[in-house]
Amino acid sequence: MKRNLLTIIISAVLALIFVLLLFVFQVRQSEVAVVTFFGKPTAKQYDQPGAYLRWPWPIHSVYKLDQRIQNFEDKFTETLTGDSVNLMTTVYVGWRITDAKVFFPKFKGGSVLEAERKLEDMVTAAKAAVVGKHALADFVNANEKELKFDAIESEIKNIIAAQLATNNWGVGIEYLAIKRLGLPESVTQAVFDRMTNERKVLADTLESEGLSEAAKIRSTADREAAEKISKADSEARKIRAQGEAVAADLLPVFQQNPELATFLLRTEALEAALKERTTLIFDTRTPPFDLFTGVLTNKTAK
Numbered sequence: 001m002k003r004n005l006l007t008i009i010i011s012a013v014l015a016l017i018f019v020l021l022l023f024v025f026q027v028r029q030s031e032v033a034v035v036t037f038f039g040k041p042t043a044k045q046y047d048q049p050g051a052y053l054r055w056p057w058p059i060h061s062v063y064k065l066d067q068r069i070q071n072f073e074d075k076f077t078e079t080l081t082g083d084s085v086n087l088m089t090t091v092y093v094g095w096r097i098t099d100a101k102v103f104f105p106k107f108k109g110g111s112v113l114e115a116e117r118k119l120e121d122m123v124t125a126a127k128a129a130v131v132g133k134h135a136l137a138d139f140v141n142a143n144e145k146e147l148k149f150d151a152i153e154s155e156i157k158n159i160i161a162a163q164l165a166t167n168n169w170g171v172g173i174e175y176l177a178i179k180r181l182g183l184p185e186s187v188t189q190a191v192f193d194r195m196t197n198e199r200k201v202l203a204d205t206l207e208s209e210g211l212s213e214a215a216k217i218r219s220t221a222d223r224e225a226a227e228k229i230s231k232a233d234s235e236a237r238k239i240r241a242q243g244e245a246v247a248a249d250l251l252p253v254f255q256q257n258p259e260l261a262t263f264l265l266r267t268e269a270l271e272a273a274l275k276e277r278t279t280l281i282f283d284t285r286t287p288p289f290d291l292f293t294g295v296l297t298n299k300t301a302k
Helices: 002-023 100-106 112-131 149-167 185-256 258-273 289-301
Strands: 024-027 031-037 040-046 050-053 060-066 070-073 077-080 086-097 171-182
Touching (some): 040 100, 060 100, 077 112, 086 112, 112 149, 112 171, 149 171
Antiparallel strands (some): 031 040, 031 060, 070 086, 077 086, 086 171
């Protein structure tokens, strides 16, 4: 009896699981599900994780698609630039399904591989169109400020986005960037020579600017030096004129008593020399120190 009861319970559980498998499907966080009704997609897409009810096949069929970002690279292809140089490029692209109910019928069974194949053709065509509008210097340049990778990548991405919006594939481009550049061997040396010439032109320009700046600095320094010398000469002439004026005023007085004038000048000079605590070693025959001659002679006599 107990064995029969256990068998019934197990059978019931299995039957419940079978029923759940027939009438319930689960959507994970990274998935989006499309449900078809007798092979035709329904209007609703299931892009939130959880369990959902359905009718068993063939009434309903459930197709689960990966809604995470997909990545691919296009082929390393050769294209003529705007200045007629062969340039080899490849780009990498990140894309994702934005509308599963539109994407599913566009690509049989929601095939990601088929969608990626068509996207790659679209990317290659858009890349060739954009590269053909730009000169080689926009891709390869001695001056990195003249490179235009960001603008070129944006142009390619915008062309593809416009085509996807027109075709309505239920797909969106998340990012696009140039991965690799190459030059055919036949044009490599010519490109290197061009880069060398561009670098030489840049060096010559910088040297010319440096010489011009040096000349400006030298001219400024010479002008400032001339101004300072002129100012000093003017100040010297002014001081000399003042001294001559004072001398002219004192000359009549000195002429009245030359010996007294000479004595006063000597004492003033001596006073100026002895303002600080100073030790002097002097020749008594040199004015104004000859004033000490009589003093020293008297002291010696005493």
